Amino acid sequence: MIRDTSAQDQVLSPRRRRLPPRWLLATVGLAALLALSYTVPKLRDQVGGQGASSVKLSRLSLSTAEIGPLTREVxxxxxxxxAISPTLYAGNAGTVSLTVQAGDPVQRGQILARIHSPELATRLAQERSNADALKSEWLRAEADARQQRAQSQSNLETATIAQQSARNELKRQTQAFEAGATARAQVDQAQDALARAEVALRQARGLLDLKDEASKFELQAKRQAFERQQLNVQDLSRQVDELAVRSPVDGQVGQLFVTERASVAKDGRLLSVxxxxxxxxxxxxxxxxxxxxxxxxxxxxxxxxxxxxxxxxxxxxxxxxxxxxxxxxxxxxxxxxxxxxxxxxxxxxxDHRDRVLTVARGSFVDEGGGRFVYVLKDGQVQRRAIRLGAQGLARVEVLEGLQPGEQIVSNGGELFQGKERGMVSE
Structure with missing residues (x-):
């Protein structure tokens, strides 16, 4: 057998690593969270800006802020x-007879149409007849008043003569009594006769005054009745005259609202001039x-x-x-x-203003009420708050937020989707 080195191996026990304290771990974790909360929005904006960099310049409309005149127009x-185009109306109901056609030139006062109203003509004849009757009554009342005054005047004159005769008789009787040629009774009778004559004279004079006053009131009433009737006749005569419709101006017949021999009601439209x-x-x-x-x-x-x-x-x-x-x-x-x-x-x-800061009118005026605009500089755009003033058809006034010479995105700003920054490519 081949000998190995197993006899030389020594089993070692693992050493235990010391862990950091818990408070240190918590501090590190909190710092990491704070760093993430600060860097994530920045990264999001950078990513968003890089996403908007795909907007091409050809898709945008630019405008330069300039100082110059601003004219506001509508x-x-x-x-x-x-300016003068009167419409003529029927003064009374009746049948229309036209004397002109649409487009005909007309003169002021020329008759354009006639309205035939037999009822109005009959009323006018009746009112005229009543006016004549009232005038006759007025004249007859004047004749009666003159006759009655003559009679009263005659009675007054007779009473005056009788009073003078009674005075003379009293004078004669008084002289005869003083001469012893007559009795006292004759003088008394003459005095009574004079008193009766004076009473009769006063009555005749008062009756004359009363007759004059009564005749004055009666004649005044007759005259006023006649004048009222005359006013009715004049009003009807005016209405009859208005049946002949005349042009109020020199011009041309505009439009006919009725046809020949048509029946119209009172105040109905006839034509325009x-x-x-x-x-x-x-x-x-x-x-x-x-x-x-x-x-x-x-x-x-x-x-x-x-x-x-x-x-x-x-x-x-x-x-x-x-x-x-x-x-x-x-x-x-x-x-x-x-x-x-x-x-x-x-x-x-x-309105017209000579020297104001203006930019070309664009979609930014309507989007968001013209409160923000994208300013272009070195291929980048930045969203900036502005305040607009007077607005014309082609240009608008900028009160705050821009300087002369700065370029803005007048149309196409919605492509940046409301982001704070963006990129513009050629």
């Missing part, structure tokens, strides 16, 4: 309307911009290859479908070859 499509000498452009403005619109603001009107200056003339106080109707009138000479309801492009200047 634009839209408008239509040509007549367009005054082409005073044209305006009406546009619909969003309610948010309408709050800033004011009469007198300048504007620009374009169409037919031409451009005209305009000014806001009126703003409707009513909001319809979140829009407000505004009208612009042309400044200077009226444009030629414009027609009712023709479409034109309109711009109204709301």
């Amino acid at each position: 634009s839209g499509e408008g239509k040509v309307v007549a 367009v005054d082409l000498s005073a044209l305006e452009v009406q546009m619909q403005v969003a309610e948010s911009f309408a709050r800033e619109l004011q009469a007198g603001m300048p504007g620009t009107i374009q169409g037919n290859g031409q451009q005209w200056k305009g000014v806001v003339s009126s703003i409707s106080p009513e909001v319809v479908n979140n829009e407000v109707a505004a009208r612009l009138r042309f400044q200077g000479q009226r444009p030629e070859q414009l027609r009712q309801n023709q479409r034109l492009s309109v711009r109204v200047q709301l």
